[in-house]
Amino acid sequence: MDGKIVNLKSKLEIYKAMTAGANFADCPVRDVMRGINGKWSPLLVMALAEKPYRFGELRRLVPDISQRMLTQTLLELQRDGYVHREVFPTKPPSVEYSLTDLGRSMFHPLYQLVQWAELNHEAVRDARAAFDAA
Amino acid sequence: MDGKIVNLKSKLEIYKAMTAGANFADCPVRDVMRGINGKWSPLLVMALAEKPYRFGELRRLVPDISQRMLTQTLLELQRDGYVHREVFPTKPPSVEYSLTDLGRSMFHPLYQLVQWAELNHEAVRDARAAFDAA
DNA sequence: TGCATAGGTCTCAAAAAGAGACCAGCACTA
DNA sequence: TAGTGCTGGTCTCTTTTTGAGACCTATGCA
Numbered sequence: 001m002d003g004k005i006v007n008l009k010s011k012l013e014i015y016k017a018m019t020a021g022a023n024f025a026d027c028p029v030r031d032v033m034r035g036i037n038g039k040w041s042p043l044l045v046m047a048l049a050e051k052p053y054r055f056g057e058l059r060r061l062v063p064d065i066s067q068r069m070l071t072q073t074l075l076e077l078q079r080d081g082y083v084h085r086e087v088f089p090t091k092p093p094s095v096e097y098s099l100t101d102l103g104r105s106m107f108h109p110l111y112q113l114v115q116w117a118e119l120n121h122e123a124v125r126d127a128r129a130a131f132d133a134a
Numbered sequence: 135m136d137g138k139i140v141n142l143k144s145k146l147e148i149y150k151a152m153t154a155g156a157n158f159a160d161c162p163v164r165d166v167m168r169g170i171n172g173k174w175s176p177l178l179v180m181a182l183a184e185k186p187y188r189f190g191e192l193r194r195l196v197p198d199i200s201q202r203m204l205t206q207t208l209l210e211l212q213r214d215g216y217v218h219r220e221v222f223p224t225k226p227p228s229v230e231y232s233l234t235d236l237g238r239s240m241f242h243p244l245y246q247l248v249q250w251a252e253l254n255h256e257a258v259r260d261a262r263a264a265f266d267a268a
Numbered sequence: 269t270g271c272a273t274a275g276g277t278c279t280c281a282a283a284a285a286g287a288g289a290c291c292a293g294c295a296c297t298a
Numbered sequence: 299t300a301g302t303g304c305t306g307g308t309c310t311c312t313t314t315t316t317g318a319g320a321c322c323t324a325t326g327c328a
Binding site: 173199200201202203206225226227 | 316317318319323324325326
Binding site: 028029030031032033034035036037038039042043078079080081102105106108109110112113114115116117118120121123124125126127128130131132 | 162163164165166167168169170171172173176177212213214215236239240242243244246247248249250251252254255257258259260261262264265266
């Protein structure tokens with residue numbers, strides 16, 4: 001329990017892990033969360049959970065992502081082991097992105113969070129309106 | 135189904151919602167996810183799930199957050215309705231932050247994701263090592 | 269008087285993200 | 299045969315976000 005969020009068996013454990021001090025910023029859980037937490041990562045994982053997509057398809061699917069961020073986010077997802085990248089020798093070569101087993105396993109809890117967001121987005125909107133009015 | 139990720143009953147629904155085009159960037163689910171997804175938000179929600187904390191306590195609890203980002207993130211969490219802020223008329227005044235019902239309800243799926251991260255951080259680390267070696 | 273504590277704000281530098289031009293290689297068309 | 303488009307990117311520049319740290323007000327205490 002060296003300054004990292006680990007062994008989260010209970011809320012008390014969270015507290016212990018978080019207060020342990022030292023090299024807190026190197027917490028592996030925060031490290032993993034950072035990879036999942038990006039602006040575009042959850043969106044791309046959700047898309048790829050449906051079926052594999054090619055680069056251009058993803059770009060059209062998410063019209064407001066820049067090509068630069070799409071490249072970069074896919075590379076990060078690939079590096080973290082969530083996404084598999086496969087090049088097909090067509091002319092011109094096409095590249096397909098798909099979820100790995102690890103990616104699919106991560107999709108489940110992520111999906112829970114997205115579902116929560118879907119169910120509660122009105123409550124959040126109302127909270128914002130009330131806050132802004134005050 | 136106007137260009138937003140809504141009614142996510144199935145993966146097919148995700149696909150439909152994502153491909154619906156138009157004002158895709160205004161998707162309410164993405165909007166809510168953005169608030170949850172920040173660099174510090176999950177960490178603070180996890181901390182406050184344990185018990186209410188005061189400003190200075192949170193700052194000491196998360197030593198690598200800047201005071202500026204702590205203020206800002208707490209304000210956002212408050213605006214979105216996850217966190218309640220209460221000022222006590224001590225001298226000098228102290229401020230306590232606690233999770234609202236909405237915040238506690240959001241904590242559950244978030245916690246699932248954090249648990250996943252805890253269980254799989256080695257797999258992610260291995261994936262990164264393999265990727266960087268290649 | 270002088271320093272500490274509480275919960276911030278303000279300013280400036282660094283890092284990240286967004287916009288959009290550019291590129292290579294091939295196929296198809298005019 | 300020159301032009302056009304498609305593929306999946308990279309490069310550069312601008313804007314936004316974040317981080318580091320000084321500063322602030324009011325009070326209590328030595």
